[in-house]
Amino acid sequence: xxxxxxxLVTAIHAELCQPDGENAFKVRLSIRTALGDKAYxxxxxxxxxxxAMVAFSMRKVPNRETTEISHVLLCNVTQRVSFWFxxxxxxxxxxxxxxxxxxxxxxxxxRINNAFFxxxxxxEFLRIPSTLAPPTDxxxxxxxxxxxxxxxxxxxxxxxxxxSGIQQHRRKNExxxxxxxxxxxxxxxxxxxxxxxxxxxxxxxxxxxDAFMTEDERLTPL
Amino acid sequence: xxxxxxxxxxxxxxxxxxxxxxxxxxxxxSSRPKWDNKAQYMLTCVGFCVGLxxxxxxxxxxxxxxxxxxxxxxxxxxxxxxxxxxxxxxAIGQRLRKGSVGVWSAIHPALKGVGIASMFVSFMVxxxxxxxxxxxxxxxxxxxxxxxxxxxxxxxANQTGYVEECARSSPVDYFWYRETLNISTSINxxxxxxxxxxxxxxxxxxxxxxxxxxxxxxxxxxxxxTSTLPYIVLTIFLIRxxxxxxxxxxxxxxxxxxxxxxxxxxxxxxAGAQVxxxxxxxxxxxxxxxxxNSVHNxxxxxxxxxxxxxxxxxxxAATVVYSIIGFRATExxxxxxxxxxxxxxxxxxxxxGNVTQENFAEMQQWCNASDPAAYAELxxxxxxxxxxxxxxxxxxxxxxxxxxxxxTKMPLSPLWAVLxxxxxxxxxxxxxxxxxxxxxxxxxxxxxxxxxxPKELLTGLIxxxxxxxxxIFTLNSGQYWLSLLDSYAGSIPLLIIAFFEMFxxxxxxxxxxxxxxxxxxxGHKPNLFWQVMWRVxxxxxxxxxxLFFLVIEVNEDLIYSVWDPAYEEFPKSKKVKYPPWxxxxxxxxxxxxxxxxxxxxxxxxxxxxxxxRGDRQGLVSAPSSASVNGDLRS
Numbered sequence: 004x005x006x007x008x009x010x011l012v013t014a015i016h017a018e019l020c021q022p023d024g025e026n027a028f029k030v031r032l033s034i035r036t037a038l039g040d041k042a043y044x045x046x047x048x049x050x051x052x053x054x055a056m057v058a059f060s061m062r063k064v065p066n067r068e069t070t071e072i073s074h075v076l077l078c079n080v081t082q083r084v085s086f087w088f089x090x091x092x093x094x095x096x097x098x099x100x101x102x103x104x105x106x107x108x109x110x111x112x113x114r115i116n117n118a119f120f121x122x123x124x125x126x127e128f129l130r131i132p133s134t135l136a137p138p139t140d141x142x143x144x145x146x147x148x149x150x151x152x153x154x155x156x157x158x159x160x161x162x163x164x165x166x167s168g169i170q171q172h173r174r175k176n177e178x179x180x181x182x183x184x185x186x187x188x189x190x191x192x193x194x195x196x197x198x199x200x201x202x203x204x205x206x207x208x209x210x211x212x213d214a215f216m217t218e219d220e221r222l223t224p225l
Numbered sequence: 226x227x228x229x230x231x232x233x234x235x236x237x238x239x240x241x242x243x244x245x246x247x248x249x250x251x252x253x254x255s256s257r258p259k260w261d262n263k264a265q266y267m268l269t270c271v272g273f274c275v276g277l278x279x280x281x282x283x284x285x286x287x288x289x290x291x292x293x294x295x296x297x298x299x300x301x302x303x304x305x306x307x308x309x310x311x312x313x314x315x316a317i318g319q320r321l322r323k324g325s326v327g328v329w330s331a332i333h334p335a336l337k338g339v340g341i342a343s344m345f346v347s348f349m350v351x352x353x354x355x356x357x358x359x360x361x362x363x364x365x366x367x368x369x370x371x372x373x374x375x376x377x378x379x380x381x382a383n384q385t386g387y388v389e390e391c392a393r394s395s396p397v398d399y400f401w402y403r404e405t406l407n408i409s410t411s412i413n414x415x416x417x418x419x420x421x422x423x424x425x426x427x428x429x430x431x432x433x434x435x436x437x438x439x440x441x442x443x444x445x446x447x448x449x450x451t452s453t454l455p456y457i458v459l460t461i462f463l464i465r466x467x468x469x470x471x472x473x474x475x476x477x478x479x480x481x482x483x484x485x486x487x488x489x490x491x492x493x494x495x496a497g498a499q500v501x502x503x504x505x506x507x508x509x510x511x512x513x514x515x516x517x518n519s520v521h522n523x524x525x526x527x528x529x530x531x532x533x534x535x536x537x538x539x540x541x542a543a544t545v546v547y548s549i550i551g552f553r554a555t556e557x558x559x560x561x562x563x564x565x566x567x568x569x570x571x572x573x574x575x576x577x578g579n580v581t582q583e584n585f586a587e588m589q590q591w592c593n594a595s596d597p598a599a600y601a602e603l604x605x606x607x608x609x610x611x612x613x614x615x616x617x618x619x620x621x622x623x624x625x626x627x628x629x630x631x632x633t634k635m636p637l638s639p640l641w642a643v644l645x646x647x648x649x650x651x652x653x654x655x656x657x658x659x660x661x662x663x664x665x666x667x668x669x670x671x672x673x674x675x676x677x678x679p680k681e682l683l684t685g686l687i688x689x690x691x692x693x694x695x696x697i698f699t700l701n702s703g704q705y706w707l708s709l710l711d712s713y714a715g716s717i718p719l720l721i722i723a724f725f726e727m728f729x730x731x732x733x734x735x736x737x738x739x740x741x742x743x744x745x746x747x748g749h750k751p752n753l754f755w756q757v758m759w760r761v762x763x764x765x766x767x768x769x770x771x772l773f774f775l776v777i778e779v780n781e782d783l784i785y786s787v788w789d790p791a792y793e794e795f796p797k798s799k800k801v802k803y804p805p806w807x808x809x810x811x812x813x814x815x816x817x818x819x820x821x822x823x824x825x826x827x828x829x830x831x832x833x834x835x836x837x838r839g840d841r842q843g844l845v846s847a848p849s850s851a852s853v854n855g856d857l858r859s
Contacts, residue, residue, distance in 0.1 A: 031571065033577055034577070035577040035578050036577060081574035082576040083574040083575060084577075085571075085574055132386075134384060135380055135384060135385070135386070145367070145370045146366035146367045146369075150424055153366075153428060153432075154427070154428050154431065157432055158431070160435050161431065161434065161435050164435065164439070165438070168438075168439065168679060168681050172679060
């Protein structure tokens, strides 16, 4: 009698969980890709954890708080590590609708991934799309900050160069006018005529007109 | 030996005699700008010659024309064409001590058109070249974040997947075409000004203005950084590149010689064009820079050094670029293969690790044998290393798509991105110095701008004017305009100007006179090699390249590539014919500088005729300096 019951139960289970069955989802794990040397082997204990995580997700759905681990059925486990699973109702006669399972898994995807040290790409639920993490947008785009910094430096440099240019210009213009002022003040000045300094109040006897002296040397020889 | 010299009356009066040169140099010491030291001059010339083309044009040409075998035409034409022209420009600038317009009008008044054409071409090139620098700056600003913005696609509106355009092409393509250029689908669809590009353009022009504000006084300081930094960055990238997986396959691919390419005339044509454009000849900038030298500067040595450095930089940059491209190609190949392996093990539920790159083929056979029906449903990609290595690797595609993608795959990506874009920025900026010099000095010589105005104001006005015109490149169709100008403004006119330059110096100025000048300046006459090059070989080469170009361009339909998401073969670019009004633009941009040369000569001829009719002879202009007591003149 017991044997008959056992066969009946497994038969029902077998019917409920079928590849491409109604409300069945295929799961694919790529443990070696994700963890490399630290990859763990997929055994019945891991399967138990998986069932627990799915049950946990379902218990968060209103009206499904009574889901137990035994309600989650796995089948067709392959070496790839891929398998199909369904979630049955408490009476274990029919499977829960795919939409509910889908939303439950999506809400808790992160917890499920973390339990297995995997991510959305290495623990795949086919037909359950993952919500992509939105990129973190800083309030001010970084490029504007860098642009602002460089532009300010350039503006400051331009101002400095223009101002120093104006200063140099003024110094050049004031140079000759400064000379005229000091001549009026009659300080120690030497009047210069034709590039030859001449001293109008020269007290030396015997005025030597420098202009004529040097002119001799400048004339070309005949 | 061809001893043809055209009659050139009044040449003595227009140019300072050899004896006067040293005296003039003394006199001009305070008024005319000059180099602080030889290093500044060399760095400026090297910076002008070494530009973006060395990094993104030469490696492509090298690889597509037979790899290592391309060195042969390149080096031959470097020696036959590049070095003689460079020496000629340096020597004539140093001798006549004027900018391009001054030099050509001193040789013969009717040749002023050559200088004006140089100025026009320099102006056109400045317009679009600084826009490329603006794009480089935009990428530079965006490099200070991790992850880099071009490493992942943005999410679509309801966050279920990536933006469609990005998912179909790639994150780097999307960032370049959409988030940077926001490109339209044709040159007709102008769209509006993209404000972020406008900001980058403003920044680029302001930086340029700061550097050229007082002419070579400020650029001479700036080149210490802008000319040396690219070499440092290239070396860093070389070291980094060689430690990456797959780098050697890239370098091998680049230099594998294919000697049969040497029989293809297009190879020689491309080599000649590359040498010519790489030396920034005929822009007028080099003549200007050389004119600030002292009279006895050894310009022969300078031209040899600059040429060697330029050639070496091209090869060095090609090595670096292809090591990184090899890395990227290997990564892509591995990714492609992994996808195929995944397809196989997912389809047949095989354990991971059973299928590797080595046994993939036999596993495929095994699977096919075990379940042909299921196997037939699997779709595999073709992974071809060679096609990955030769993907779109020239021009902006290399810098902004291929290289940026390679950078995202390296650890510490933001650092490499910042370094790479600083290098491109310095390369571009140092070339812009020469371009601006080629625009500013002729405008001064033509007395378009009053000489009394301070230099800061003059450079400011020119920068502002060019900046405002460059707004056209910030539109949605800006990149199409840029490619248009790049193809036609910076190509044919330069060849013609260079030909006329050689012709003028050798046959109008007189090569004998030129030889005597050089003997005075550097101490020995140019030897037989230079004579043969200047008189016959180089002008002939210019003519041949020009004719070839003309034949090829005229035969081709004017087509361009557009980025059109609606195209069936997207993400491939769609080839579209230019609208008819573009032909007018091409004629304007390429034809005007070429026609200015004969046009000005005709204009001068007519003016002389009219003057002679009115029986008024123009006074012979001779340099005179006021002297009260009769300064001795030698």
